Amino acid sequence: MANMNFNTDFVPLTVDPDKxxxxxxxxxxxxxxxxxxxxxxxxxxxxxxxxxxxxxxxxSMIFTDDAIEAGIQSILVGRHVxxxxxxxxxxxxxxxxxxxxxxxxCYIADEDVSIEAKKLGTTRAIISMQKATQLxxxxxxxxxxxxxxxxxxxxxxxxxxxxxxxxxxxxxGFVSAAESKAELAILEGIPxxxxxxxxxxxxxxxxxxxxxxxxxxxxxxxxK
Amino acid sequence: MANMNFNTDFVPLTVDPDKxxxxxxxxxxxxxxxxxxxxxxxxxxxxxxxxxxxxxxxxSMIFTDDAIEAGIQSILVGRHVxxxxxxxxxxxxxxxxxxxxxxxxCYIADEDVSIEAKKLGTTRAIISMQKATQLxxxxxxxxxxxxxxxxxxxxxxxxxxxxxxxxxxxxxGFVSAAESKAELAILEGIPxxxxxxxxxxxxxxxxxxxxxxxxxxxxxxxxK
Numbered sequence: 415m416a417n418m419n420f421n422t423d424f425v426p427l428t429v430d431p432d433k434x435x436x437x438x439x440x441x442x443x444x445x446x447x448x449x450x451x452x453x454x455x456x457x458x459x460x461x462x463x464x465x466x467x468x469x470x471x472x473x474s475m476i477f478t479d480d481a482i483e484a485g486i487q488s489i490l491v492g493r494h495v496x497x498x499x500x501x502x503x504x505x506x507x508x509x510x511x512x513x514x515x516x517x518x519x520c521y522i523a524d525e526d527v528s529i530e531a532k533k534l535g536t537t538r539a540i541i542s543m544q545k546a547t548q549l550x551x552x553x554x555x556x557x558x559x560x561x562x563x564x565x566x567x568x569x570x571x572x573x574x575x576x577x578x579x580x581x582x583x584x585x586x587g588f589v590s591a592a593e594s595k596a597e598l599a600i601l602e603g604i605p606x607x608x609x610x611x612x613x614x615x616x617x618x619x620x621x622x623x624x625x626x627x628x629x630x631x632x633x634x635x636x637x638k
Numbered sequence: 639m640a641n642m643n644f645n646t647d648f649v650p651l652t653v654d655p656d657k658x659x660x661x662x663x664x665x666x667x668x669x670x671x672x673x674x675x676x677x678x679x680x681x682x683x684x685x686x687x688x689x690x691x692x693x694x695x696x697x698s699m700i701f702t703d704d705a706i707e708a709g710i711q712s713i714l715v716g717r718h719v720x721x722x723x724x725x726x727x728x729x730x731x732x733x734x735x736x737x738x739x740x741x742x743x744c745y746i747a748d749e750d751v752s753i754e755a756k757k758l759g760t761t762r763a764i765i766s767m768q769k770a771t772q773l774x775x776x777x778x779x780x781x782x783x784x785x786x787x788x789x790x791x792x793x794x795x796x797x798x799x800x801x802x803x804x805x806x807x808x809x810x811g812f813v814s815a816a817e818s819k820a821e822l823a824i825l826e827g828i829p830x831x832x833x834x835x836x837x838x839x840x841x842x843x844x845x846x847x848x849x850x851x852x853x854x855x856x857x858x859x860x861x862k
Contacts, residue, residue: 430760431761431762434786434811438812442812464811464812466839467837468692500729501725501729503728504724504727535654536654537658538655562658586689586690586841587691588666589661589662589665590658612691613691615689615690615841616725616729616840616841617839620725
């Protein structure tokens with residue numbers, strides 16, 4: 415590695431992973447300026463901005479007052495996390511949750527889900543939410559890709575068929591994404607984290623989920 | 639599913655996956671308006687916009703004239719694809735490339751990569767690029783997360799140690815991301831797809847890679 419000779423006029427280049435995070439967060443804090451997020455919410459928002467380089471997206475985030483605490487507690491008591499797409503499963507990693515007794519699941523690629531979706535002419539995302547809510551109570555739902563997954567989860571909640579501990583709902587796109595998040599933003603009785611508008615996606619959903627799981631880790635450490 | 643009763647005032651809700659794509663692409667085309675991308679480049683750009691809901695990011699994309707054709711040919715002759723992070727591996731899927739005789743790899747979680755990175759006090763991303771270029775000739779490098787991976791790949795190319803068929807380089811972030819892409823944008827002799835600025839990420843890199851692999855599929859069908 416001695417031969418590395420990078421051209422970086424703008425920022426001090428570092429290859430130390432921890433330093434890259436620290437330096438990124440310092441830039442984000444400076445450029446963000448004023449905001450009205452709580453200290454704990456900011457730990458989520460800055461990670462979303464870090465993953466997207468998009469302050470507009472960060473500023474568009476909405477939290478229920480109980481969202482972060484509900485997420486932390488859900489992880490600490492070993493409840494399971496459901497992701498709508500496999501990118502979230504691989505981006506966040508199952509180990510984060512397994513160490514607290516839980517796990518991370520994504521059902522969208524399951525054969526039974528695929529068969530059922532084809533039969534009904536609907537999305538695998540919708541069927542995967544039905545499967546998830548039948549397999550587990552509570553838990554965190556991290557939805558970053560499919561608006562139909564989020565809309566279906568909201569429908570299941572309203573029908574009394576699901577009661578997540580926390581929904582992180584940040585699907586991206588042009589068809590129903592903003593609308594699905596607007597539906598979530600007026601949902602009562604369930605803690606949620608979402609954002610306003612079309613933007614979102616798997617990477618920012620992973621960022622929000624990881625921020626919560628890091629807070630859970632710290633809480634577990636403090637308790638020792 | 640008969641009970642679904644979604645509130646969608648703004649857009650005609652559909653749960654047919656193909657229709658969701660078609661409708662999204664129609665919105666994107668309309669809102670994008672004038673641009674100077676070629677027809678084939680547009681197939682990549684619109685998929686990046688679809689994955690990010692970010693026209694600014696789409697407009698910031700840069701292609702070498704030979705980039706798309708080089709990517710298509712690389713897939714069709716069964717060359718392998720390397721991703722910097724596992725989110726790209728799971729988001730794109732190995733089957734896309736296996737059916738043409740290639741495969742998709744991500745080395746960042748390999749134990750030998752982790753050990754070497756720790757020993758050298760550097761990023762696993764850098765070591766994973768060294769491993770990739772030692773294991774394969776040519777191929778497509780899809781880098782969506784780690785600027786250090788892209789900078790290392792450029793270094794290896796300049797030292798004559800790597801010669802990818804195509805680089806899709808769209809890392810995101812505040813430390814070295816924009817700079818790494820600026821380095822790529824002036825690289826000579828290697829086809830590339832990149833974008834200007836801090837934005838990028840795994841989801842948009844997957845989108846660009848998938849657009850190319852779909853074109854390769856269509857080319858293969860035509861040849862039959």
